[in-house]
Amino acid sequence: MYNADEQFEKLGLVLPPAPKPLGVYKPALVVDGKFLYLSGHGPVKTDGALIKGRVGSQLTEVDGKLAARQVALTMLATIKANFGSLHAVGRVIKVFGMVNCTPDYERHPYIINGCSELFAAVWGADDGVGARSAVGMGSLPDNIPVEIEAIFELR
Amino acid sequence: MYNADEQFEKLGLVLPPAPKPLGVYKPALVVDGKFLYLSGHGPVKTDGALIKGRVGSQLTEVDGKLAARQVALTMLATIKANFGSLHAVGRVIKVFGMVNCTPDYERHPYIINGCSELFAAVWGADDGVGARSAVGMGSLPDNIPVEIEAIFELR
C-alpha cells in the first residue's frame, strides 16, 4: 500500500520549519473530521527565511517553479506539525496556486506544477492530484513569488 | 420537473471540446459522492482554441462578458464529459470568477454575469445561482480574459 511518509523518505526531501501565522488565522483547520483546509502558504526555506521576488522581473520562471515546490514543502511541514505524518492525508481535493508575476506573464500552470508534481510524488499520481487553478496576482505578502492554499481529504 | 439537458437543447447551445489539463491537475473532482469541484476553466472556442486578450486594453467589456459565457460552456463540456449529462448537477454552490483586466477596470460583476446567466438558464434561476466572487487578476494563463472555478452539488 502506498505510504506518503515512506515516499517522502525515498525522495530524500527536507522540510522547512512549519510557518507561524503572519496574522489572525490558523495555518490548518479540520472540517467535519475529514477535510483539511490549509491557509495560504509561502515558500519557506530550510533556514526559515522566505523566497522573495516577482516572476518575470526579479525571478525567472524556473525560480518561480522552484518556489512553488518550496511552498509545497512548507505545506507538508504544516501537515506534519499538525498530524505527525503525511499519511494522515488521503488525497488532494483542491489547490489554488497564486503567482506574483508581471502582467504579461502567461505560464502560471508551469510554475504551479512545481507544487503539484511534489504532491503527486508524495501521495501518488491519482490521490496526489486534485482540482486546481493557477493564476496571476497583483501582489503577494512580503513580495513572495508564489502563495498556495489547498484542501485535502484526511484518511 | 426542470431538466438541464432539455433546457440546454432548447437554448440551442453548442459545446466546445472538454479541455485537457494544462498541468498536473484534474479538471473535475467529486468529493463525498455529492460535491463537484471544477478546476479553473478558460474560454475554449468550438474549434478548441482559446479566446485571448486583456479586458480594458485588447478586449472590450462586451468581449469579456462573451468570454465568461464561453468559460461557462467549457465548464458544461467538462461536466458532460464526466457525467454524460448536465442533469447530474443539482445546483451551483460557488463560482469564483477571475478577470484579466487593466488595473482601472471596475465592472467585474458585469463580465462574470456572462457565466452566471448561462448557469441560471441551464439549471434555473434558483438552483443555477450560487455564491460568487468576481475579481480582477494581475494576469491569467495564456493571456485569457477570464478564468472561472466552481463548486456544484450533484443530484
Add this chain to the structure above:
Amino acid sequence: MYNADEQFEKLGLVLPPAPKPLGVYKPALVVDGKFLYLSGHGPVKTDGALIKGRVGSQLTEVDGKLAARQVALTMLATIKANFGSLHAVGRVIKVFGMVNCTPDYERHPYIINGCSELFAAVWGADDGVGARSAVGMGSLPDNIPVEIEAIFELR
C-alpha cells in the same frame, strides 16, 4: 457560554445595510444544512455607500485595514439578514481576503487582520479564527480596496 449576539452588543458595533447582489449570485448560501458560503463582500458603510480606493496610492494601509473591518461588518449584516442572529454561526472555516493595492504592496495580512480581528471579537479567539489567505488583486469591482469571501460552520 459564548454568545456572538451578546458580544456584538458589548462591542457597540453598528451594522451597515446588508448588500443586495451586484450581479447574478446569492450573497449567502447554505450547504448540507451546516456550512454557510458568503459571496465576495465589499466595505459597505452605514449609509449604504462603498469605501473606494486603491491601497498604496489612493488609500493608506490604515485606511485599508479599516476597510477590511467594514467588510467584516458587511458580512455580519448579511448573516443577520439571513439568520436573524450572529449566534447561528458556530465558527469560521475559511477567509479569502483580497486587497486592491499597488503592485509593490507587501503587508496584505495586516490589512485583512481588520476583518479577522473583528470575527475573533465576535465569535471568540478560537471559533472566530479560521484558515485564511490574504493576497493582492489586480483590481476589484467599483475600485473597492478590499473584497472578502468566507465559509462558516453553522451551529
